[in-house]
Amino acid sequence: MSRIGKKAVAITDGADVKLNGNEIVVSKGKATLKYTHRPEVTVKVDADAKQIIVDRIDDSRTAKAMHGTTRTLIANMIEGVTKGYTKQLEIVGVGWGAKQQGMEVHLNVGFADTRKVPIPAGVEVKIEGQKLTISGANKQKVGECAAAIRQHKKPEPYNGKGIKYHDEIIVRKQGKAFGS
Helix, strand or coil, X not given: CCHHHHCCEECXXXXXXXXXXXXXXXXXXXXXXXXXXXXXXXXXXXXXXXXXXXXXXXXXXXXXXXXXXXXXXXXXXXXXXXXXXXXXXXXXXXXXXXXXXXXXXXXXXXCCCCEEEECCCXXXXXXXXXXXXXXXXXXXXXXXXXXXXXXCCCCCCCCCCEEEECCCCCCCCCCCCCCC
């Protein structure tokens, strides 16, 4: 049995959880997340104990795989609407920067043209100098938006220039050695 799947998910900080058949709706304030779980698992909300219980129907391979996955996705939804998720990026390079125009981030990172990255709905991007903060309730959308921005200029090991995560460590290389 899945160790993760056996744990009940606590409903914290006034998050509102509703079940509509296979669809789970978690909301708090203006943040609302929806997830349709697979038929191999069942989800029950215990309002008195303020927890969500995920069980699987049988011991098939798919049911075992979806048991822990469904529980973790529901836990991420509750954490997303209560606390939210953030990713921080840094742009390293002289004259490089980013601007937000509408629902797009415009990157000037050493190319002849400006790279445009769309911002998905439900995700906020704040730009302060060469630091970008991406935040939102949906963990997957926040991560995908950060990865889409970073992919335009990944950090390189010789000069350390590029777009990197705030806590990412770039292992530097020496480069060419000339004459002795």
